[in-house]
Amino acid sequence: MKIQKNIVLERIDKKPILIDVFFLKETINQPVVVFCHGYKGFKDWGAWNLMAESIAKAGFCFVKFNFSHNGGTIEDPIDFPDLEAFGNNNYTKELQDLNDVLDWVQDHFKENKSIDTNNINLIGHSRGGGISIIKASENSRINKLITLASISDFGKRTATVGDLEEWKKTGVKYVVNGRTKQQMPHYYQFYKDFKENEERLHIESAEKKLNIPHLIIHGDKDTSISIDEAKELHQWSSKSKLEIIPDADHVFNVKHPWNESVLSNELEEAIKVVLAFLNK
Numbered sequence: 001m002k003i004q005k006n007i008v009l010e011r012i013d014k015k016p017i018l019i020d021v022f023f024l025k026e027t028i029n030q031p032v033v034v035f036c037h038g039y040k041g042f043k044d045w046g047a048w049n050l051m052a053e054s055i056a057k058a059g060f061c062f063v064k065f066n067f068s069h070n071g072g073t074i075e076d077p078i079d080f081p082d083l084e085a086f087g088n089n090n091y092t093k094e095l096q097d098l099n100d101v102l103d104w105v106q107d108h109f110k111e112n113k114s115i116d117t118n119n120i121n122l123i124g125h126s127r128g129g130g131i132s133i134i135k136a137s138e139n140s141r142i143n144k145l146i147t148l149a150s151i152s153d154f155g156k157r158t159a160t161v162g163d164l165e166e167w168k169k170t171g172v173k174y175v176v177n178g179r180t181k182q183q184m185p186h187y188y189q190f191y192k193d194f195k196e197n198e199e200r201l202h203i204e205s206a207e208k209k210l211n212i213p214h215l216i217i218h219g220d221k222d223t224s225i226s227i228d229e230a231k232e233l234h235q236w237s238s239k240s241k242l243e244i245i246p247d248a249d250h251v252f253n254v255k256h257p258w259n260e261s262v263l264s265n266e267l268e269e270a271i272k273v274v275l276a277f278l279n280k
Helices: 048-057 083-087 091-108 127-138 164-170 189-196 203-209 227-236 265-279
Strands: 002-011 014-023 030-036 061-065 115-125 142-148 172-176 183-187 214-219 240-245
Touching: 002 091, 014 048, 014 091, 030 048, 030 091, 030 127, 048 061, 048 265, 061 091, 083 183, 091 115, 091 127, 091 189, 115 127, 127 142, 127 203, 142 265, 164 172, 164 189, 183 189, 203 227, 214 227, 214 265, 227 240, 240 265
Parallel strands: 030 061, 030 115, 115 142, 142 214, 214 240
Antiparallel strands: 002 014, 014 061, 172 183
């Protein structure tokens, strides 16, 4: 297997993006799977590398990346050394990042016979699921969509972050990261950007517009995002399939750091479902 880690995608007037690629060297025309991490996440979180290898071994070119303002840096892509960038992140920046990664995939692999750049699929976890749904609804390059423990609504997570007047006055709200104990800032631009792009960022509308297959995977022990949100997504799209993983929590029973050499049973089950869907 060929594994390339921390490829730097430089962009004009935008922060760079770090990308990882996993694919089989001897196999031709491997479809592409692009993975989007979630809120307070990063491409190397927990067992995502093991997941990438598992899907790549099944004959797919697996691409994962750090959103440009996720709080990591080029030098230190794990955790959140750049809280200023984190505070300046927003949904439209993440949509632009994903679009630039899709462009990069098509350009980077255009002469590579191992990779089929006309067969691109998206996987998004949690908030990355919402980003993936919107991108899939507005971009004809996406063949299939998979969401893991996805949210179904950006609005209720944006407008209710504390008192709006106080947020506007001080310009910042803080959220504690339970694992790192950092006070993570959200600048008021996050709310402004959401309001300015509210129609585009309406996940229900995006889901209803989808004309590609959508696999919705959720754990029945997810205490971060209710399984009801998965059921909503499924209800909104006639092209969707809902798979519930028994005993799985929001991150499918893995954690960061993940020092095991194997996946959790629940994440392994989710990947089996993903591969059956992609191969169909």
